[in-house]
Amino acid sequence: MTMDHCMKPAPVPVKFLTPGVIVLILLALNGLAFLAGRLFFGIGAVTNLTNQYPWGIWIGIDVAGGVALAAGGFTTAALGHVMNREEYHAVVRPALLTAMLGYTFVALGVMIDIGRWYYIWHPLVFWNGTSALFEVGICVTIYVNVLYIEFLPIVTERFIGRVNLPGLLSRFNALVERVLRALERGLSKTMFVFIIAGIVLSTLHQSSLGTLMVIAGPKMHPLWQTPILPLLFLLSAIAVGFPMVIVESLVAARSFGLKPEMQLLSKLGAMTAPLLGVYLAFKIGDMFIRETFVHLTVVNTASVMFTLEVLLGVVVPLRMFLSRDVLKSPPLLFVAASLTVLGVLMNRVNNFVVAYTPSYSLGSYVPSLGEVSVTAGFICMLVLLYRAAVLIFPVISLPDRSLSPRSRYMVRG
Amino acid sequence: MGVLVDTTACIGCRHCESACKTAHDLPAGPLESYEDGSVFDAMRRPDENALTVVNRYDNPKNANAPYTVKVQCMHCDHPACVSVCIVGAFSKMDDGSVVWDNDKCIGCRYCMIACPFQVPAFEYRKALQPKVMKCDFCHERRVEGGLPACVESCPAEALTYGPRAELLRVAKARVDRSPERYVRRVYGEFEVGGTSWMYLAGRDFKDLQFPELGRSPAPGISESIQHGIFAYFVPPVALYGLLGMLMWNSKDDGKE
Numbered sequence: 049m050t051m052d053h054c055m056k057p058a059p060v061p062v063k064f065l066t067p068g069v070i071v072l073i074l075l076a077l078n079g080l081a082f083l084a085g086r087l088f089f090g091i092g093a094v095t096n097l098t099n100q101y102p103w104g105i106w107i108g109i110d111v112a113g114g115v116a117l118a119a120g121g122f123t124t125a126a127l128g129h130v131m132n133r134e135e136y137h138a139v140v141r142p143a144l145l146t147a148m149l150g151y152t153f154v155a156l157g158v159m160i161d162i163g164r165w166y167y168i169w170h171p172l173v174f175w176n177g178t179s180a181l182f183e184v185g186i187c188v189t190i191y192v193n194v195l196y197i198e199f200l201p202i203v204t205e206r207f208i209g210r211v212n213l214p215g216l217l218s219r220f221n222a223l224v225e226r227v228l229r230a231l232e233r234g235l236s237k238t239m240f241v242f243i244i245a246g247i248v249l250s251t252l253h254q255s256s257l258g259t260l261m262v263i264a265g266p267k268m269h270p271l272w273q274t275p276i277l278p279l280l281f282l283l284s285a286i287a288v289g290f291p292m293v294i295v296e297s298l299v300a301a302r303s304f305g306l307k308p309e310m311q312l313l314s315k316l317g318a319m320t321a322p323l324l325g326v327y328l329a330f331k332i333g334d335m336f337i338r339e340t341f342v343h344l345t346v347v348n349t350a351s352v353m354f355t356l357e358v359l360l361g362v363v364v365p366l367r368m369f370l371s372r373d374v375l376k377s378p379p380l381l382f383v384a385a386s387l388t389v390l391g392v393l394m395n396r397v398n399n400f401v402v403a404y405t406p407s408y409s410l411g412s413y414v415p416s417l418g419e420v421s422v423t424a425g426f427i428c429m430l431v432l433l434y435r436a437a438v439l440i441f442p443v444i445s446l447p448d449r450s451l452s453p454r455s456r457y458m459v460r461g
Numbered sequence: 462m463g464v465l466v467d468t469t470a471c472i473g474c475r476h477c478e479s480a481c482k483t484a485h486d487l488p489a490g491p492l493e494s495y496e497d498g499s500v501f502d503a504m505r506r507p508d509e510n511a512l513t514v515v516n517r518y519d520n521p522k523n524a525n526a527p528y529t530v531k532v533q534c535m536h537c538d539h540p541a542c543v544s545v546c547i548v549g550a551f552s553k554m555d556d557g558s559v560v561w562d563n564d565k566c567i568g569c570r571y572c573m574i575a576c577p578f579q580v581p582a583f584e585y586r587k588a589l590q591p592k593v594m595k596c597d598f599c600h601e602r603r604v605e606g607g608l609p610a611c612v613e614s615c616p617a618e619a620l621t622y623g624p625r626a627e628l629l630r631v632a633k634a635r636v637d638r639s640p641e642r643y644v645r646r647v648y649g650e651f652e653v654g655g656t657s658w659m660y661l662a663g664r665d666f667k668d669l670q671f672p673e674l675g676r677s678p679a680p681g682i683s684e685s686i687q688h689g690i691f692a693y694f695v696p697p698v699a700l701y702g703l704l705g706m707l708m709w710n711s712k713d714d715g716k717e
Contacts, residue, residue, distance in 0.1 A: 087588065088588055089586075089588055090584075090585060090586045090587050090588040090591060091585050091591070092585025092586040093586070093588075095585075097585060098585075099506065099508055099509070099573065099579075099581075099582040099583060100506075100579070102570035102573035102574055102583060103570065103574060126704075129708065130704055130707050130708045130711065131707070131711055132708065132711040132712060158569075161569075162567045162568045162569045162570075163566075163567070163568020163569075163570070163583065163584075163587075163591040164566065164567050164568040164589075164590065164591065167566075167567040167568070168567065170547075170548045170565060170567050171547050171548055171567070174548035174549055174550070174565050175548075175549065176546055176547060176548060176549035177687075177691075178543075178544045178545075178680065178684050178687060179544065179545050179546060179547050179549075179571075179687075180545070180683055180686075180687055181545060181547040181569065181571050182547045182548075183687065183691070185547055240705070240708060243708075244701055244704045244705055244708065245701070247700075247704055248697050248700050248701045248704065251700065252690065252697060255690065256687070256690070259683050259686050259687060259690075260571070260574075261574070262682055262683040262686065263541055263544070263545055263574075263575045263679060263680060263682070263683040264574050264575060265577060265674075265679060266577075266672070266673075266674070267574075267577075267579070275682050275686065278686055278690070404574070406579050407579055407672045408504070408506050408579050408670070410504075410506070
């Protein structure tokens with residue numbers, strides 16, 4: 049019997065408010081203030097976007113980065129459900145929650161970046177099949193819904209047998225209970241449809257996100273501009289899925305005072321090495337086939353960012369994941385996983401912001417205080433919602449009280 | 462239809478700028494204000510307040526007769542904006558114009574990322590209904606039988622309006638007649654698959670800040686990637702089936 053057998057997803061029994069949480073709330077409010085400025089006075093009032101630089105960090109970080117870093121949702125679903133590796137089930141739920149919240153904020157990020165946020169539904173009605181953005185939009189829209197459906201069983205599990213509505217509403221207790229049970233029965237039989245759909249939709253839009261910049265052609269720096277961008281985007285998304293799960297799991301363990309599930313996490317780390325290796329091979333291969341390494345001989349923003357992205361974001365963590373000592377050590381594993389996450393994030397920002405060099409540039413683009421505030425605010429809101437969700441719903445696996453009575457973690461309910 | 466811009470005939474009076482603003486309900490100001498030569502000191506680009514602008518460049522053959530170049534949407538034959546627009550708000554019309562639909566646009570600005578000539582502009586300062594602004598080749602005026610406002614206003618006959626094939630013949634005839642006056646190239650004949658607006662110039666187009674573009678249409682690569690991934694939905698459906706089979710096979714493996 050390993051420890052895993054007495055681990056069971058349960059609401060984390062800690063208080064919501066901590067000093068750190070208050071800082072997050074303040075940063076979130078700061079972001080909301082700038083967001084109000086954007087809604088009342090237009091995008092130009094809070095961003096440094098111009099006719100030369102139409103996309104900034106809201107697209108680079110909030111949307112492209114957000115989609116990539118939420119990839120843990122579909123990679124763990126593939127591992128846990130399609131390969132049906134029972135031992136990984138403990139990371140499927142946290143990754144699912146991250147993906148669900150991540151994509152929700154991607155949608156919000158898109159909504160505030162487009163000039164007419166109230167027309168966000170237009171792509172559902174006005175179709176354009178030649179547009180990669182249309183494909184990304186449709187896939188992400190469906191996928192957000194799939195993620196919420198995949199999360200529903202966690203909600204029914206939490207409330208079945210515990211429906212206790214306050215006051216007058218209590219007369220509906222039995223009805224809600226029946227609905228939840230019907231939902232659970234229906235979902236358990238059909239869930240495989242949604243799980244596979246989620247994986248297919250992810251491979252489609254993760255790659256099409258890369259297709260987006262292909263048409264920018266010579267406006268994009270040759271170090272990044274390549275017809276295999278969609279493949280590179282897909283491979284890097286697959287590679288960053290497990291590292292993102294590792295980072296979250298270690299942060300959550302620290303934050304909630306739990307023992308890190310190293311047995312599981314080091315296996316995920318070991319699996320990341322070949323995934324990163326494949327990505328690196330295509331990235332370097334592409335560089336040599338298109339002979340773009342010549343651009344690395346000059347020192348400028350592009351060459352420095354590209355070098356950092358590949359060296360610190362891919363090569364170093366790849367080497368680390370290959371080391372047994374790293375896989376066994378929580379701090380080192382955390383560093384390796386964080387570098388991978390930052391590397392992929394940097395890649396998305398590089399592709400959408402740094403690499404974009406318009407032919408007629410009347411200045412350069414540096415994100416404004418408003419853009420940084422809104423992006424930071426969104427990230428803080430996401431973390432706050434994540435914390436609230438794991439306190440309410442059985443997402444994180446905790447030692448089961450019934451099986452390990454000596455545990456110091458009490459499980460509620 | 463298209464327009465041939467002869468930059469060697471252009472006198473830089475900027476009457477086209479004024480006429481364009483008037484025709485598109487943009488604040489135009491008095492015509493005399495366009496005589497101010499200081500605007501030529503810096504390169505300008507079309508923006509949300511001016512759908513066409515004229516820039517000035519030195520003439521190495523004659524310092525007293527600088528070249529002036531009118532810039533506006535090129536109205537590509539295979540427009541990138543039409544291909545990429547998430548809601549299909551851009552259309553290439555039979556009369557050559559590439560027009561934008563106010564009712565569909567969501568303001569994502571992908572057209573601005575995609576445009577090889579970097580033309581569309583955005584009303585960043587508007588909280589509600591910001592528009593993507595670019596030359597529409599006076600589509601509506603022409604439907605009613607009129608000429609594009611700039612062509613009509615040009616006193617130097619630098620702008621010739623007509624069927625594209627005809628314009629190409631005219632352009633090549635001019636170059637043949639005065640080879641010392643022109644470089645032997647019609648910009649827009651082949652660039653990104655051809656454009657409705659085309660240019661003649663007295664010096665290398667690169668020196669006049671025209672982008673160096675290939676002959677294949679801008680949407681070519683990304684559309685073939687798109688169509689490859691979505692070939693009759695076969696790849697996504699095949700992936701779905703493959704994953705389903707994998708899942709079915711592993712159904713009992715992991716159970717303890």
